[in-house]
Amino acid sequence: MKILKQVAILFGLCWISLLIEKLLPITFPSSVIALVLLLILLLVRVVKVDHVREKSDFLLGNLPFFFIPATVGIIQYKETVLSNATAFLVVCVVSMIATFAATAWAVQLTMKLIDRRNRK
């Protein structure tokens, strides 16, 4: 029963998010709406971590598993992937390195500025 309740909470939350997604004038994925809703409910303590713990451990612990069917779907796009393989590789590698450098430097700069202000 405990697990069933947790399933009901999470699935219910996702269903409400689906409704919100339909009502919103912008394209915002319903699963991210559900994430924000759950975070708010946790922060205002309407939902406690214990209310969803087992189910969320199950889902997060096996997260890669739930993506297998979605990834297998790539066989429908075999031609597209093969003909653009070089572009995909370059996009992934270059943007990954740029993102790391930009983030790390931005954080170090911010910390340096905070440090300098604290010393004054």
Add this chain to the structure above:
Amino acid sequence: MMMELTSSPLFGVTLTIAAYWIGMAIQKKVNKVICNGMLIAVVLVILTLTVLQIPYENYYQGGSLINLFLGPATACLAVSIYMKIDLLKKYWLPVVVGCSVGTVTSIGCVYGLCRLFGLDRELTMSLLPKSVTTPIAAAVAGGHGGIVSLAVAAVCFTGIIGNLCAPLMIRLFRVREPLAAGLGIGACSHAMGTAKALELGETEGAMSGLAIGLCGLLTSLLSLIFDLLP
């Protein structure tokens, strides 16, 4: 006969679990990022379907049942963000600045490169969220007209190279603060990078985990702009 039997959802679900089981066993044994359990499972499923000439539509009967859990799994990321809320409160400024800069850089860089290669809108939208965690990337790509399976593949690939290159990048870019290294790894290569960040240190790991959630949220907000572009 085979056609009828494989169109039962039971077939797809069983095949997926079996492939994941084998994939995870190999990952555990070899213990190398390249041997990612999920990727092995995907290859095993594709091989099975191709060799036995089972149409994707049949596999999808079971696959769609598993897809049903993607939404709730994404929502559960809220639990892992909530667990780190104290850390976020303590270092909110560097964390927010870092994740914002990271998200903008990632999206801008991917968009620019896609234009350079002349990729169409569908492919661009599939690659755009590739730095963030799989559930959010899949939702963002799907919601904005991208190909979900391509997005997931790009996310995995980025995660693997991010994990492999992290120590090298820290030295190359002379990153001295563990906080900066952790956030950088999380922003560029989500959970697969975080696995490496955890090996580097406790601060690196926690910060990397925090960046996953925040960059994911920021990416879904920022990608709204692309609905306005032609």
